[in-house]
Amino acid sequence: MKLWNQLPYFLIFSLVFYPISLISATKNFTQCLNEVRSGLWGPLAGVDNYGRVVAFETATAIPYEMCVEACGGGSQPFTWSDFSSEFSAWLLPWLALLSQLPFGANDNLENFLSVVLAIGSPVLAAYSAALTVLNSRWIARRFSKSDYPNTYQAVRSLSSLQQAPIELDTSQSLLASLVVLHENDAWWKELHENLNYTHTWSISAATSIGWVLIAYIFTVIDSLSNVLQGVEVNGQAVGSLWLWLLPVVVAWLQISPKCDKVRVTAAIDRANMHAYVASAEGDPKLARKVSNHRGIFLQQDDGALYNDERCTSPIYNYSRVFSWAAAVEEIAAYFREASRRAGLQQPVATDTDWEPENRYISIHELNRRGSSFEVVAYCTSFLPRRSRWGPGVWGRMIVASLMALLLQWGTAGAAIFVVWETPTRGLGCRSGSYLIYAFFSSVIWAILVASSILSHYSTLNFPSQNLRDTERQNSRVETAASLSIALRRLGKVLAAANTAWIVTTCIFQFSAFFDRCYCDSSVIGLGISKAFNVIEFTPDDLTSMRGAWIGGVFMAIISAGIYIGFINIIINPQIPCDPIRE
Structure with a gap:
């Protein structure tokens, strides 16, 4: 209960009294300790580094209330050299690495919001990346029983379209024609080739990652070799806190998401220029000469409900997982049924015989022609329809969530642990700030x-013959839509606030704002009556601090390593009918 009782005061203190503290006079803590040792503040003014009252001549710490009286409530003097060196070493490389995150929204505001979301909720950024590789593996399994022509192109193309709000039109045999008609082989080839561009390793990306790694290693080694140097402004915990960014950037570079909105839209449009649709008479026709509808297209609805789905930045993949999975399952079902019928040597046209294949073609084009009715029937399975949420989607979401939470709390937990174990031990301003950041990162993701x-x-769509049930369902749907919009906006506002919070916290850390009686005494965790400010460290403190810092570094690195190891295990599944692997 002490934590929750103290946190509101800490928040008010940070936000309201910071400007005042910049001009408040504060004695140097070493000077205060010397005054205590001289007996100026009485025989009970000094304690040891465990908070026990000792003779004032041997004191190494000061009780919190005495610290405020003797030293003042403001922060220690700001030192530009300390701030610039710590900021440049611990935070600046991570801010530079943000440029390697994939954007692609072709809108500066949307790209900026993507960065804000990533910083405000590392859980969301890691979740979207993990979910993307899990989806790619799932789609390969869903098409594993299909050997119908264009299976490989369908898997690769649909996997690349995770960043796009794809929709299907099953009317007029539009979608079935894309699967069955041999004239649409050119459609699949065009789509695959236009989406087969990479956003992956480059000299710029490798240099940025190498710079961050080298800077992190050097600063960690330097801080461990000089533990007592600038403890109050040291960025050891900050480095662990931001370590989540490295595996997320590496993961996206390996995934190579197709997120450029202009290129993705152009790829769909160019392919749809070659789309054919079966006619009632049996002669295929160019779809653009029949209507402006296509079997696969990008969502054009401009309603507020679809704002996140329309944004092609990969961090928004969380918002498309259900619609994308449902669309993929529909197409996969068409391919599986067509493959099953082809395996039974059933041609599309019911009044023709099966034309044997030759060594150049597995299924003769004459077996893939028929009327619109026959084409639809050829792809339609008699098996019951699967969930409209997408098969297996909940399991993939759970796995991606666990990996994202592991990365966030592994790195943030390391930062909290490092500061917690630095005397005065306990929950203070620094560790409390990191805890708030990680907590709201998880809350934003959940929202x-x-x-x-x-x-x-x-x-x-929930069809019902009962008018009252339909009206009740429509009311629930409208409520869900309104609540979805409200939650999304709340999540983004919290993400912006959390981004500002962590950047401000890091600046406070380096500028000695936290180097004050309240923060150095761990008042939040110990309470006002038991809190004390350790000013002079003992050899035992030095040993325990070095051990805690090393443990924190390993904790953060192991968490990041587990996440990137998971990505590398799941990524690049075997795709059915892969011409390279076969």
Whole structure:
């Protein structure tokens, strides 16, 4: 209860009294300790580094209330040399690495919001990356029973379209024609080739990552070799806190998401210029000469409900997981059924015989022609329809969530542990700030994922013969849509606030704002009556601090290593009908 009782005071203290503290006079803590040792503040003014009252001549710490009286409540003097060196070593490389995150929204505001979301909720950034590789592996399994022509191109293309709000049109045999008609082989080839561009390793990306790694290693070694130098402004914990960014950037570079909105839109449009649709008479026709509808297209709805789905930045993949999975499952079902019928040597046209394949073609083009009715029937399975949420989507979301939370709390937990074990031990301003950041990072992720669930629910169709049930369902759908929009906006506001919070916290750390009686005494965790400010460290403190710092570094590195190891295990699954692997 002490923590929750103290946190509101800490927040008010940080936000309201910081400007005042900049001009408040404060004695140097070493000077205060010397005054205590001289007996100026009485025989009970000094304690040891465990908070026990000792003879004032041997004191190494000061009780919090005495610290405020003797030293003042403001922070220690700001030193530009300390601030610039710590900021440049511990924070600046991570801020530079943000430029290597994939954007692609072709809108400066959307790209900026993507950065804000990533910093404000590392859980969301790591979750979207993990979910993307899990989806790619899932789609390869869903098409594993298909050997129908264009299976490979379909898997690769649909996997690349995770960053796009794809929709299907099953009317007029549009989607079935894309799967069955041999004239649409050119459609799949065009789509695959236009999406087969890479956003992966480059000299710029490798240099940025190398710079961050070298800077992190050097600063860690330097801080461990000089533990007592600038403890109050040291960025050891800051380095661990931001370590989540490195595996997330590496993961996206390996995934190579197709997130350039202009290129993705152009790829769909160019392919749709070659789309054919079966006619009632049996002769395929160019779809653009029949209507402006296509079997696969990008969502054009400009409603507020679909704002995140339309944004092609990969961090928004969380918002498309249900609609994308449902669309992929529909297409995969078409391919599986067509493959099953082809395996039974059933041609599309019911009044023709099966034309044997030759060594150049597995299924003769004559077996892939028919009327619009026959084409639809050829792809339609008699098996019951699967969940409209997408098969296995909940399991993938759980796994991605666990990996994202592991990365966030492994790195943030390391930062909290490092500061916690630095005397005065306990929960203080620094560790409390990191805890708040990690907590709200998780809250933002939970809010936005809940928003995506409600958004997809509001788009589902629940037919009913009962008018009252239909009206009741429509009311629930409208409520879900409104709540989804509200949660999404709340999540983004919190992400912006959390971004400002952690950047400000890091600046406070380096500028000695936290180097004051309240923060150095760990008042939040110990309480006012038991809190004390350790000013002079003992050899035992030095040993325990070095051990804690080393433990924190390993904790953060292991968490990041587990995440990137998971990505590398899951990524690049075997794709059915892969011409290279076969």
